[in-house]
Amino acid sequence: MKKSLFFLNMTIVLLLVTLVIAAGSSTSSKTVPSDNFETDEVARDIAEDIAKKKIIEKPKSLTAEQKNTARNICEKNKNRKERIRCRLKYIKKHKEEFKAPYNKAPEACRRLGKDKMKRCKQFYENSQKCYLKKGKYKNKCFKRLANFAKAKLKDEKENKNKKSRDYVILLLYDIQEKIEKAIENERVDADKGAEAIDKIVEIKEDILNGIKKKDIKPKMLQLRTLLKDLKSKIDQNAN
């Protein structure tokens, strides 16, 4: 009797453990980002981008250690605009993207609270795949990340405030990426680029902090002014 009860108990426990593991693994598989929306055309575009990048890329003269030192020098600047300027100079000099040290969040996320910063970093990481796409595919990618259910913001029914904020952040990153690319290709001066990117970061911080639109609009006007002379140089490679 004692033995049979022991086996019954063990069987129940094993069964329940199996159920929990099975439930856990099935929910985690739901979260794997699906890329099946990509058409062959998009895949081709990405392949072309990678191929182009390989051709443009110059041989790396710095060792990993030297790169880390250069990056840490930029990070040591107390002033945000100086940090940005330093990174842009690195991009211009070494013809490569500035990768922040592993423990550093993107500029716009740094002054946020712990939870918001975590979300901000994750959002930034998720957005990277969008910048490999172009045109409508990039726009779709942005809207997917911003949780859109429709192709246009005006048609959205719920959470328009949150969706529009996330979408604008992605659009601002897009301008930032273009400025960085233009600096890398020596079409834009690093100092002027730093002014514009600093304003972009400031606006992104406001958006992430839930600042009202009436306070953001004047800053957008300032950004327009800063970009006025840079636009034609930034857009040289645009469609």
Add this chain to the structure above:
Amino acid sequence: MQIKKDNIIWWIIIVLAILVVSYFLLGSSEEDSKYDDSEQESVIDEIKDEEFENIETTDQILNEIDDSLDYFD
């Protein structure tokens, strides 16, 4: 024998409780980590690519930002 039986029943209840609690804990952490990447994706995937806008130049992006700002609180 009765005492042993009671013990076993209590053990089953404790194990069940632990499993239920851990199941819900796992479930809720999963909710946190999935962030923006799942549910709505399938909704937007059903929309044709052609319905999205080609926003590439700085002016187009700035105009799109200005339009989107109107939906901010």
